[in-house]
Amino acid sequence: MRKITLHIATSPHVVKGASTETIMKNVIYALLPAAAFGVYAFGISALLVLLTTTISAVAIEHFLCKISKKESTVSDYSAAITGLLLGMCLPPDFPLWMAFMGSAISIGLGKFIFGGLGYNVFNPALVGRAFLQATFPVPITTWYQAFGPDRFYHISSSVLALPFMQPAVDGVSGATPLSAFKFDHVDTQTYDLAMGFINGSIGETGTVFLILGGIYLAWRKMLNWRIPVSIFITVFVFSGAAYLINNTAYPSPVFTLFSGGLMLGAIYMATDMVASPITSMGVWVYGAIIGILVVMIRLWGGLPEGVMYAILLANAISPHIDNLIRPRVYGTTNKLKLS
Amino acid sequence: MSEHKQTENNPQGKDKKMVIAMGSIGLICALLIVLTYQGTFASIEKNKAEALEKAIFKVLPGISKTKAFQLNQDQTFSETNATDPKIPKVYAGYDSIGQLKGIAVQANGKGYGEVLNLLYGYDIDNQKIVGFYVLESKETPGIGDKIEKEDFLANFKAMDAALNDDFTKIKNEITTVKHGEKTNDWQIDGITGATITSRAVGNILSMSSNQWMPLIYKNKKSFLINDKSK
Amino acid sequence: MSVINQNKSEKGFLSSIADHPSTDEFIKGVWRENPVFVQVLGMCPSLAVSNSAKNALAMGLATAFVLLMSNILISLLRDFIPKQVRIASYILIIATFVTVIDYAMQAISIELHKSLGAFIALIVVNCIILSRAEAFASKNTVGKSILDALGMGIGFTFALLCIGGVREILGSGSFLGFEFMPDSFEKWVIMVLPAGGFFTLAFLLLIFNSFKIKNNRA
Numbered sequence: 001m002r003k004i005t006l007h008i009a010t011s012p013h014v015v016k017g018a019s020t021e022t023i024m025k026n027v028i029y030a031l032l033p034a035a036a037f038g039v040y041a042f043g044i045s046a047l048l049v050l051l052t053t054t055i056s057a058v059a060i061e062h063f064l065c066k067i068s069k070k071e072s073t074v075s076d077y078s079a080a081i082t083g084l085l086l087g088m089c090l091p092p093d094f095p096l097w098m099a100f101m102g103s104a105i106s107i108g109l110g111k112f113i114f115g116g117l118g119y120n121v122f123n124p125a126l127v128g129r130a131f132l133q134a135t136f137p138v139p140i141t142t143w144y145q146a147f148g149p150d151r152f153y154h155i156s157s158s159v160l161a162l163p164f165m166q167p168a169v170d171g172v173s174g175a176t177p178l179s180a181f182k183f184d185h186v187d188t189q190t191y192d193l194a195m196g197f198i199n200g201s202i203g204e205t206g207t208v209f210l211i212l213g214g215i216y217l218a219w220r221k222m223l224n225w226r227i228p229v230s231i232f233i234t235v236f237v238f239s240g241a242a243y244l245i246n247n248t249a250y251p252s253p254v255f256t257l258f259s260g261g262l263m264l265g266a267i268y269m270a271t272d273m274v275a276s277p278i279t280s281m282g283v284w285v286y287g288a289i290i291g292i293l294v295v296m297i298r299l300w301g302g303l304p305e306g307v308m309y310a311i312l313l314a315n316a317i318s319p320h321i322d323n324l325i326r327p328r329v330y331g332t333t334n335k336l337k338l339s
Numbered sequence: 340m341s342e343h344k345q346t347e348n349n350p351q352g353k354d355k356k357m358v359i360a361m362g363s364i365g366l367i368c369a370l371l372i373v374l375t376y377q378g379t380f381a382s383i384e385k386n387k388a389e390a391l392e393k394a395i396f397k398v399l400p401g402i403s404k405t406k407a408f409q410l411n412q413d414q415t416f417s418e419t420n421a422t423d424p425k426i427p428k429v430y431a432g433y434d435s436i437g438q439l440k441g442i443a444v445q446a447n448g449k450g451y452g453e454v455l456n457l458l459y460g461y462d463i464d465n466q467k468i469v470g471f472y473v474l475e476s477k478e479t480p481g482i483g484d485k486i487e488k489e490d491f492l493a494n495f496k497a498m499d500a501a502l503n504d505d506f507t508k509i510k511n512e513i514t515t516v517k518h519g520e521k522t523n524d525w526q527i528d529g530i531t532g533a534t535i536t537s538r539a540v541g542n543i544l545s546m547s548s549n550q551w552m553p554l555i556y557k558n559k560k561s562f563l564i565n566d567k568s569k
Numbered sequence: 570m571s572v573i574n575q576n577k578s579e580k581g582f583l584s585s586i587a588d589h590p591s592t593d594e595f596i597k598g599v600w601r602e603n604p605v606f607v608q609v610l611g612m613c614p615s616l617a618v619s620n621s622a623k624n625a626l627a628m629g630l631a632t633a634f635v636l637l638m639s640n641i642l643i644s645l646l647r648d649f650i651p652k653q654v655r656i657a658s659y660i661l662i663i664a665t666f667v668t669v670i671d672y673a674m675q676a677i678s679i680e681l682h683k684s685l686g687a688f689i690a691l692i693v694v695n696c697i698i699l700s701r702a703e704a705f706a707s708k709n710t711v712g713k714s715i716l717d718a719l720g721m722g723i724g725f726t727f728a729l730l731c732i733g734g735v736r737e738i739l740g741s742g743s744f745l746g747f748e749f750m751p752d753s754f755e756k757w758v759i760m761v762l763p764a765g766g767f768f769t770l771a772f773l774l775l776i777f778n779s780f781k782i783k784n785n786r787a
Contacts, residue, residue, distance in 0.1 A: 098755075134759040166755045357651045364646065364658050368665035375669040379676035390679040477687045484686060 020117070023222045024077035030213030031084055031268065037196060037206030042092030042144075043151025045159045046202045050087040052096045056103040057083025064112045078117045082106050085125035085268060088203020089261055089308070090132070093144045095161040098136055102128040122315045123272040126308050133308070139167055143199040145174040174199045177259045178304040181251050193258040204261040214267035223271050226280060230287025231266040231294070232257060238295045250299055262294060265307035275315040282321045289321075290314045391458070391474065395430050395443040398460030398470030402432035402440045408562065414554060416561045429555065431562045432460070439562050441469060444551050448543035451535045453477040457543055459495065461552065463559055466502060467524075468513075468544070471495035483536035491530060491537070499524035500548050507553050515541030594713055598720025604697045605728035605770075606777040611697045615729055616766035618688050622745045625733025626726065627681055631674065631689060633722025635666045636698050637715065644706040644714035659702045660693070667692045697725060728773075735769045736760045 039047045061079035065072040073079070086106050090099060106128030111120045133140050144156065158167030176199050177188035192198055196205035203210075217223035240253035256262070270276065270290055277286045290310045297306025395405050409419035410427040419428065430443040441462040447454055455478070460470035471494070473487045485491055503510045511525040515538045521528040527544075529537040555562075604610045614632070619625045639662050643650075650658045671689050674682045682689065692698070701721055706714040737743055740760030742750035759765045 131759065134762065134764060135757045136755060137758055139755070161755075164754060165751070166753045353651070357654050360646075360650050361654055361658060361661075364650070364661055367642075368661055371665050372668050375672045379672040382676040383672065386675065386679045475683075477690065 018222065020076045020078070024081055026217060026220055026222050027081055027268070028077060028084065030217050031081070031088070031203070034203050034206040034209040034213060034264070035084065035088055037209050038088065038092070038202035041146045041196060041205055042202060043148065044153070045151070045156040046092040048096060048155065048159055049090055049092065049094050049099050049202060050084065052099045053087035053090070053103045054080055054083035056100045057086065057107050060104050060107045061112070064108065070116075073116060076117065079107060079111075082111065082124045082128075085123075085203075085264075086128050088264060089125070089129050089201045089269075091140060091143050092146075092202050093142070093156040093158045093167075095139060095167045096159055097161065097163040098132060098139060101135075102132045104128075105131040118274055120272075120274050122312055123269050123275050126269055126312050126315075129308055130312060141179070142167075143174055143176055143179075146197070146199050146205070176200045176304070177255070178298065181255070181259075182298075182304040187251070188255065188259070190254050190258060193255065198259075201261060201264075204264045207258055207263050210263040210267055214263075217267075223267070224273075224276070224283055226283045227271045227276060227287045228266040230284045231262075231270060231291045234288045234291025235262065235295055238292055239299070242295070242299060256295065256298065260298075260305045261307045265311055266290070269307075270311045270314070272315070275318060277318045277322045279322050279325060281325050282318070285321050285325065286314055286318055289317070391430075391445075394458045394472045394474060395432060395460075398443050398458055398472050399432035399441045400460075400470060401434055403435045405430050405432050405443070406564070410554070414557075416555075416558045429551065433564065437564055439463070439564075442555050442562065443470075444547060444555075445474070446543045446547035448539060448546065450476060450539045451478055451483050451533075455536075455539060455543060457540065459544065459547075461500065461548075461555065463555060463562075465497075466500055466552075466556075468495050468498035468500050468548070478533075478536050482530075482533045485530045485533055486536055486540055491528075494521075494527045497524065498527075500552060502552060502556055506556055509545070509548050509552060513541055513545040513548060592716070594716040595720040598717060598722070599724040599727065602721075603724040603728060603777075604721055605725060605732075606774060607781075608697075608700075609774075610700065611695045611725065612770075613691065614688050614695060615725075615732060616763065616770060618685055619729055619732040619736055619766055619769075620761050621737045621741065622730060622733040623681075623737075624684055625729040626745070627674070628685060628688060629722075629726025629729040631670045631685075632692055632695060632697070633718075633726055634670055635663060635692050635695075636701060636722045636725075637718040638666045638669075639663045639698060640701060640706040640714040640718035641711060643702045644709060644711045647707045650707075655707065656699075656703070659699060659707075663698050663702070664693050697721060731773055732766065732769050735773070736765050740765060 035050055039050070057079045058074050062072050062074045065074070083103050083106070086102050087099065090102070106124045109131070110122060110124030110127030111117065114120050139158070142158075148154075161167040175183070175186075177193060180186040180188065188198060194207050196207060198205055214223065214225075214228060218225040235256055236253045239250065239256040242250040243252050251259075266287075270287070277283050293310035293313060294306050297303060297309060303309075392405065396402060399405075407419050407421075407428050407430050408416040409421060410429070411417055416429070419426070421428075428445070432440045432443060434440050441460050443458055443460050446457045446459065448457075449455070454475070455473070456475035458472045458474050459468050461467075462469045471492055476484065476486070478484050478486065498513070499511060500513065501510045502508065509525075511523065513525050513527065515527040515529045516522075518529050518531045520526075527537065527541045529541075598604070602608060605612075605615050611632070614628050618628045639659070642662050643659060646658075667690065670692070671682075674685070674689060701717060705717045709717070734744060737745075737760075738750075739757040742748060742754040742756055757765070760769070
């Protein structure tokens with residue numbers, strides 16, 4: 001994967017871009033503070049989940065390359081990112097065997113079956129997450145209280161559930177800000193949301209760290225800043241309009257922006273270089289579609305969170321976005337179709 | 340036609356052969372179907388009766404025995420053991436101490452595909468429909484068959500079917516409304532994507548309740564069983 | 570060798586079974602040309618009613634019965650049916666046997682009939698049956714057609730049972746209604762949903778094809 005930057009110069013346009021490996025490494029650096037905050041907030045169980053998804057994703061990629069007699073592609077760090085991202089969008093007390101399965105699905109069905117890195121239609125981590133959501137709807141929506149007093153030396157027993165067995169319920173389960181609002185109509189303070197004093201998936205609560213990481217990547221030109229910006233603007237405008245119409249039934253736009261996995265999804269998942277459009281106009285449309293879908297699913301859908309499905313749907317139509325907004329070639333009448 | 344005649348040696352003979360072939364295959368098939376129908380009729384009826392009995396227990400919660408009643412020519416009800424499906428029948432359900440809990444009524448009508456055969460439980464004292472069960476349906480799998488799912492059945496936990504003041508009609512017609520627009524107890528919350536099927540259920544119930552409920556209400560006493568007197 | 574030749578000259582029913590190449594007609598449907606895993610035909614029932622092993626088995630046997638009976642009748646009448654109306658005749662014959670199995674199933678168990686729902690009637694349009702009628706029964710002897718139908722029918726039932734078995738074991742923790750998993754087994758909800766059918770079918774196709782590729786190489 002090469003990041004394409006626009007240079008205005010006469011030919012030949014030869015530019016040495018950052019290699020896949022460098023970009024992927026930097027993405028990991030950008031993700032680590034938010035992941036570390038997740039471990040700080042949720043304790044050793046969250047660390048185990050993150051380690052499981054990351055290590056198993058790398059191992060499975062290596063294994064699949066081996067059995068299909070290809071050169072192992074582990075060293076480009078993309079599998080590690082997929083694993084880390086998957087872990088970050090799972091609940092902190094998620095059973096490890098399910099986390100392992102999620103990694104297997106992410107790498108196997110999300111990426112490898114399409115031909116490996118550069119050919120995946122969807123963001124692999126989200127494919128794994130969507131499979132887990134459909135397969136184990138209860139464990140994936142069970143959230144334990146963040147900042148428990150014994151979180152650093154007590155491993156939650158649900159994390160260590162035996163393979164194929166139900167996780168035991170222990171500890172105090174709490175609601176995420178989104179589910180609290182959706183089902184009980186309880187609002188959460190914006191300060192708590194921004195600082196991460198809330199329940200949620202491991203990597204989604206450290207909002208500040210996620211934004212800082214995103215800014216770093218955008219500054220290094222390793223992330224298409226238009227995608228998150230487009231998503232944020234759409235979400236803010238759309239949910240703001242709903243809030244103006246009825247401010248008791250719908251949450252405020254600031255709440256919508258800072259709650260759930262929107263930051264994590266918009267900055268690190270929607271920007272998947274392979275699954276997002278390639279034209280810069282297409283990228284704005286893509287971001288707007290994700291934003292509208294997120295708000296629609298959150299406000300009117302059955303589920304409290306919609307970032308995952310919004311991004312997957314937008315991934316599916318991203319080639320068509322490129323196709324639709326392709327400019328007419330000068331001198332021709334019909335738009336050329338990308339085949 | 341004249342051209343045809345030139346190219347084919349004996350078109351009439353061919354046509355004849357086709358007709359004979361199709362006709363005889365049709366005959367064989369018809370014979371096979373009739374034979375199977377005859378052969379399986381008895382056990383199908385028996386199975387259906389058993390299934391109906393089970394369904395009656397489902398639509399009338401809390402009963403422990405049922406009795407069939409047939410509608411006579413003079414608009415009264417009497418106990419019956421007849422199995423002829425042509426005789427209109429209702430099924431009364433009683434709890435363990437012999438008290439009448441409700442009446443189960445069968446209702447048919449056209450669904451999206453074929454005939455929908457429904458059974459619902461009617462609580463006479465509260466004038467409510469208390470249960471609903473699909474006996475037979477060939478609705479589209481995944482769409483129309485949602486009428487058998489929990490979400491749709493929730494409509495019939497306590498559906499208002501009160502009669503009007505002179506007990507001749509239902510006060511508020513049972514109707515199907517769009518999904519999410521249900522505001523009253525006599526409305527059925529429709530299924531998105533299965534409008535025709537859910538509307539058909541509404542129509543069938545509305546027709547059947549108008550036909551049966553005034554009759555049942557009028558003859559309320561004939562369903563009671565007096566264990567003490569016997 | 571002489572026995573085979575003798576039988577061949579008689580052209581009877583038994584000879585077809587004794588005839589070695591005909592036994593192959595049976596095996597090919599079960600394995601080499603399996604209707605689901607190799608020909609990828611009849612996808613609608615194999616995805617829709619395979620959410621439990623019991624449904625899958627019932628559907629497979631019902632289809633196998635229709636396949637067998639229609640193959641016999643079509644092969645018997647193959648010289649009698651004019652070319653121009655053959656498809657109409659095949660559909661008529663197939664529809665008849667579907668009606669027969671529909672009644673039979675109601676007589677056996679109303680519950681089973683209900684859980685299979687409209688899919689019994691839809692056996693009529695299962696392309697396996699029409700394709701065997703057109704491609705095989707209309708050109709071969711009754712004996713061969715029976716073997717072909719049995720092979721294809723068993724192959725279809727086997728494939729459905731595989732899909733249904735995997736989906737039931739993972740999705741409900743049971744097999745043919747018998748719950749053998751411990752109570753704490755975490756059910757894979759997706760497996761009883763339509764998506765699970767696609768996942769399972771794809772996974773089994775993957776395994777089947779990898780076997781095939783290995784065999785071809787060897």
